[in-house]
Amino acid sequence: MMAHPTDALIGLVTPFLDLVAAPFTLPRSRILVLAHREGGPGVAEPVTAVRVALAEYERPLDECVVFERLAVVGTDGAPLPVTRVLPHRIEFGATGTGGLVTLTFAGPHALSVGAHGDVTAELRLTAADGGQQTIGLGPGHAASVQLRIDAARVVGVARSGAHSDHEYDTAIVWTQWFDRCPRVRDDLQAMTAFCWWVLGANIVELPGQGSARAVVPSKIGYVGLWQWDAYFIAVGLRHGDPELAREQLDLALRYPTADGQLPDVVHDEGVLASSEDLPPHDRETLRRHGSSVADPNVPVPLTKPPLAAWALRRVLESSGPCRTAHPGDPVDRAGSGDRVDPEWVDRAWTTIARSQDWWFAHSDADGDGMPEYGHPYSSGLDDSPIFDGPLPLASPDLGAYLVLQDRELERHFAERGDATEAKRHADRAAATLAGLLEMWDATAGHFVAHAGAERIRSYAAVSLLPLLTGDLPAGIASTLVAALGDPQQFGTTWTVPTVATSDPDFSAERMWRGPVWVNINALLVDGLRRSGYPGEAVELAERTALLVIHGGGPHEYFNPQTGQKAQTATTSFGWSAALFIDLAAQLSA
Known part of the structure; x- marks a missing residue:
């Protein structure tokens, strides 16, 4: 190198x-x-x-x-x-x-x-x-x-x-920005440098947030700090600018509602935490489709999947030891440079714990212990065919995220010596995992989402994400891994499509209905590693890096058959750039 x-x-x-x-x-x-x-x-x-x-x-x-x-x-x-x-x-x-x-x-x-x-x-x-x-x-x-x-x-x-x-x-x-660019393997360096440029190019200041820098998904069309994007972007930034990575998490965690829900977006005019906060054209679109979420009398909370603890843990591991700032030090709310304010870290974990509790207390409509998505926007997978049916929807990806987050919270509280809170999160993670395993359909050979008693037939990549728990029965895990290589499922030329090729809703170009998204691939790389498939994890990381290089840059999403930018995808996309950098750093270690 x-x-x-x-x-x-x-x-x-x-x-x-x-x-x-x-x-x-x-x-x-x-x-x-x-x-x-x-x-x-x-x-x-x-x-x-x-x-x-x-x-x-x-x-x-x-x-x-x-x-x-x-x-x-x-x-x-x-x-x-x-x-x-x-x-x-x-x-x-x-x-x-x-x-x-x-x-x-x-x-x-x-x-x-x-x-x-x-x-x-x-x-x-x-x-x-x-x-x-x-x-x-x-x-x-x-x-x-x-x-x-x-x-x-x-x-x-x-x-x-x-x-x-x-x-x-x-x-x-x-x-000065490129001075911080991560140095990686020679065959990955040019794209890593471009992805680092993308992250710098996408920095904006948000009015009312002081001098805080938000790395937006794209200055072309996505000018705000979306919660999920902030997590993925922080994971990439940590390799060259841990301070800026922490700023993304600080902004994402800065405005919880009174009951602990984190907002979907922090933007120029405030936050978006409910369907009531949607821009007028979004509300009008929903009205045209006859959606009840456009009814101001039926507001729906809008958030993003619970991956805050996953991101925070990775960012802190790259930020060095936490130590208290001295008076007069130029430290922002999250810490400056290599200095990480331990009080900020504690606040971040507390905010995440409250957000996790919100999912179980306020987003479990049928009370079965498995929280649901109340709106497609809260899943991050807005146009996935799993949302073509009724809402709210219990989905296997959400179950996996909740297990993962409770385990990170268990670890945090154990490190603090709070055995009671550690046990509470451990017990809830175990119960959620049990509920998640009930979503396994042995006949279909994959996890199935459901809305109440109605099972959703769509076979999407959300069915693979329970690998993130690292605790699936061996037979289930091996079936999911096999699906990644099966041309009738997810084994496309440029993988991983977001809908199985055999599914009638598969489309190589339509957002979340077939194209490859770098964030899903990156989560699956992590899931494969956690589930005891390190070789397959490295192979998917290599194929994902090659996809971005082949496609000419970190686009929003890619056609799984050609490996090129899907026609309606945005270019110079933040989380694609950040996660390419993260994968490149892993592959170069």
Whole structure:
């Protein structure tokens, strides 16, 4: 394994920065710069203009455009093509063809465009409303122009001579970020570096959260801190920036309800913890489908699966020993650098324990001891065919998560010397495991979800996740492992599909109804290891890493037959990037 210096890592990332799958952006900034293609998607290079937009919570990018077109035009009246994209600047034209104009950031809220040397050019701006503006650059004009963009997408234009300083400052931001990039096996290093860039690119500040940094799933479409995403993202961040990893958990655990439920999302405007908190377009969609969760008189709690303890344990194991901060130390709520505030750790475990109790006290409608999903959103698997039937739904994945979390809580309280609480969580884990085993259908050969007495026929990857308990009877575990390699079940070319190929609901492209998701694969890698199948765990980790490399990046989800990005999947996706890094680190150990 070669130790790549920071400059070499940045060089490995540059080929991925295409302004399509990877927008030009800056950690903490909401500004996105993407390719503007005159003929629309699929038109070949060169890119001769860019589009500028803001990343906003629950608003599609097309509604957040600042400049529909930003072009740099030479003295001959022809647009200068984009010739190179680096983490810190976009280059238009080239020194060998008469000049170079570059675009960079002037802090998180502004762009700077400047001409180098004796280049003369024009900056032509077309606003979202069609208004146009032309600004001269170079000798006889401004050396550079700053475009300051506020949260309302109002632009302030100012001439400036500080373009080279802005380029330098932006380069420093990225250099410092890449200084932390994990060093892994040579064949995994380029994608690891790109995934590390994705995590840095997806950092935003959330209003009302002080200086806390949220690593969002994607600045294209997912601008908020989703609870489940935060757990997976923290697990990847821990390999290079444990402090930032803890910040994700701190934000996810910061706003429990009075009865202990953790919210689904922490976002710009507050939290999303109930169907009453859904954005208007989501509520309208539910009304069109005749869903009772759109009825304000029937609010449904919205959360995410209980994996907080799983994530916290892994992050703390990477953060070094906990020790009390001294007065005056620059420590945030979760701790700073290698210093982890033990009081924060205790609060985190207490919050998780209350959340775990919430599942059993408030999400077990039939009182059988097996909590249920009250809404598909709370599962993280929104469009899975297991939710085509009635709700609430008891699902084998939820049972497995609850067993895993109670065992982590048992371990925590035992370490604290609280034998009573440790036993309570151990006893509940045992009871939940017994209930989970009752969901095994020997005839079907897999675990089956149920809504009350109605058994759900869909055969989805949730049926494999009880491997996470590490405590299944040997015959059941071996049957699940065999299913992973069976072409009629989950043995696709690029595995693991989220629905078995033999299931009538299988679709290679539809979200959660067949495509491969890196988080499910990563959980199955952990489950195989816990269940005594270390060789199979390594094989799945290798195949998952190869999938991301083959597919060209950490997309939201992948077609299991081609290994490419599914058509409707988001690119530069946070948890795919984070979990690739985690798998790469494991494979390189």
